[in-house]
Amino acid sequence: MEDIGxxxxxxxxxxxxxxxxxxxxEAMNELEASGYEVNIMGCTPPVAGEEAFIYHCxxxxxxxxxxxxxYE
Numbered sequence: 753m754e755d756i757g758x759x760x761x762x763x764x765x766x767x768x769x770x771x772x773x774x775x776x777x778e779a780m781n782e783l784e785a786s787g788y789e790v791n792i793m794g795c796t797p798p799v800a801g802e803e804a805f806i807y808h809c810x811x812x813x814x815x816x817x818x819x820x821x822x823y824e
Contacts, residue, residue, distance in 0.1 A: 756769070756788065756807070759807075759809035759811065759812060759814050759816070760814065760816055761809065761812050761814040761816075762809060762811055762812040762814065764809055764810075764811040764812065765787070766809065766810045766811045767788055767789070767807050767808065767809055767810065768788075768789045768790075768791050768807070768808040768809075768810055769783060769788050769789070769790050769791065769806065769807060770791050770793050770804070770805065770806055770807070770808065770819075771790055771791065771792055771793060772793045772794060772795070772796070772797040772798065772804075772819070773795060773797060774795060775790070775792060789810070791808075797819070798819050798820070800820070801820075802820075803818075804818070804819040804820070805817055805818060805819060806818075806819055
C-alpha cells in the first residue's frame with residue numbers, strides 16, 4: 753500500500769480517511785491494519801463545488817486532500 757503521509761499542519765500520522773462509494777473490504781482492512789481510521793461517508797460522492805476532504809487529522813483537526821482535486 754502506498755504511504756498516505758502525514759498532516760501538512762502538524763505532521764501527525766493520526767489520520768481519519770473519508771471514503772465515498774461502496775468500499776472494498778480488503779482495502780479498508782489494509783488501511784485499518786496500517787493504523788488509519790476509515791470513515792464511510794455514504795454511497796453518493798460529493799457534488800461538484802461541495803467542499804469535501806479525503807483526510808482529517810485527529811490531532812489538530814486539519815482537513816486536507818480535496819476530494820474534487822483528486823477524483824474530478
